[in-house]
Amino acid sequence: MAVFALRAIGGYVLGGAVGIVLALRGHGVWALVACQLVQALVILVAMWATIRWRPRLRIAPDALRRVGAFGGPVMLAGLLAAAADKVDVLVIG
Numbered sequence: 905m906a907v908f909a910l911r912a913i914g915g916y917v918l919g920g921a922v923g924i925v926l927a928l929r930g931h932g933v934w935a936l937v938a939c940q941l942v943q944a945l946v947i948l949v950a951m952w953a954t955i956r957w958r959p960r961l962r963i964a965p966d967a968l969r970r971v972g973a974f975g976g977p978v979m980l981a982g983l984l985a986a987a988a989d990k991v992d993v994l995v996i997g
Contacts, residue, residue, distance in 0.1 A: 907954070911946075911947055911950040911951060911954070912947060914946060914947075914950060915942075915943040915944070915945075915946035915947035915950070916943055918942055918943070918946050919938075919939045919940065919941075919942040919943030919944075919946065920939060920943075922935075922938050922939055922942045923935045923936060923938060923939025923942075926938050926939075
């Protein structure tokens with residue numbers, strides 16, 4: 905847990921420093937934008953460099969069938985509800 909905190913603190917310190925420097929140089933609200941971007945980028949790079957796990961796209965056919973068996977009717981009901989909600993616009997148009 906301490907390692908995650910150090911990465912975040914490093915991002916906040918560097919992002920804050922960039923934001924303060926830009927604000928002092930008169931960049932206005934763009935200093936806040938740069939601060940947020942630098943914070944996120946530093947944390948991302950630190951996490952990417954220190955964590956070995958990388959996400960991969962693996963689809964299990966059995967899991968896809970189970971999700972589809974539940975989600976298919978739910979999605980169809982949502983589409984039908986949306987269509988019923990807009991049928992008056994279609995008729996008038």
